[in-house]
Amino acid sequence: MTPGIRPLIAGNWKMHGTLRDAAALAEAVRAGAPAGVDLLICPPFVHLHVVAAAMLGQPVAVGGQDCHAAAKGAHTGDVAAVMLRDVGATHVILGHSERRADHGETDAGVRAKAEAAIGAGLTPIICVGETLAQREAGEAEAVVAAQVKGSLPEGFLAAGGVVAYEPVWAIGTGRTPTEADIAAIHAVLRGLTSPATRLLYGGSVKPANAKAILGLPHVDGALVGGASLVAADFLAIAGAAGP
Numbered sequence: 001m002t003p004g005i006r007p008l009i010a011g012n013w014k015m016h017g018t019l020r021d022a023a024a025l026a027e028a029v030r031a032g033a034p035a036g037v038d039l040l041i042c043p044p045f046v047h048l049h050v051v052a053a054a055m056l057g058q059p060v061a062v063g064g065q066d067c068h069a070a071a072k073g074a075h076t077g078d079v080a081a082v083m084l085r086d087v088g089a090t091h092v093i094l095g096h097s098e099r100r101a102d103h104g105e106t107d108a109g110v111r112a113k114a115e116a117a118i119g120a121g122l123t124p125i126i127c128v129g130e131t132l133a134q135r136e137a138g139e140a141e142a143v144v145a146a147q148v149k150g151s152l153p154e155g156f157l158a159a160g161g162v163v164a165y166e167p168v169w170a171i172g173t174g175r176t177p178t179e180a181d182i183a184a185i186h187a188v189l190r191g192l193t194s195p196a197t198r199l200l201y202g203g204s205v206k207p208a209n210a211k212a213i214l215g216l217p218h219v220d221g222a223l224v225g226g227a228s229l230v231a232a233d234f235l236a237i238a239g240a241a242g243p
């Protein structure tokens, strides 16, 4: 943790569940939200409006998992940042490795989306992280630094933008980097951002490892995938971030 930075625990629900599942999960998270920690849930687009309406005035923020760089236009299947804001989202995840891999997203494209998000009044959460091959080649710090430099637009830090370090090989695999490796990357991220920037770790965060990971220097929260689909697990991770 970084003294003076309130932790953020964000759940990325990815492409899971029905609308009924989403509403029940959101309600369970709301009911158990601990004090002293900011909570964010990011449902699939089609569930976002209902979940955001249910969380209005509650201590759980709601975010999108992506947005388009344009404010409107002929972009079939895409969603604009202003549309996310309009239905009650406050955050948006950008540049997740699954989108970089599945949709060919580049640092420049992520930067353009982040500009749109900031313009719409959303807080962007930009994901960076190396592949296993890059880590084994000793390139992890350089890869992450290049992604940060390429993906963060001007005004990102002033707008309270968040950076999430998610090593690609740790996502959904049950494998996590060593605590020293996480701390080393987060020190690089701190040097490239600001003393007030929230830096999240993501990749197989579970109740069992949350306390240790969240206790590392410059780790100001977590971006949680699989464990965020189980309210008790997500809340246990949030509890590990609390005072």
Ligand SMILES: O=C(CO)[C@H](O)COP(=O)(O)O
Residues within 6 Å of the ligand: 012, 096, 166, 170, 171, 172, 173, 174, 202, 203, 204, 205, 223, 224, 225, 226, 227
């Ligand atoms: O979804 C994640 C948070 O963005 C990230 O991919 C980690 O997933 P997990 O390994 O299932 O927690």
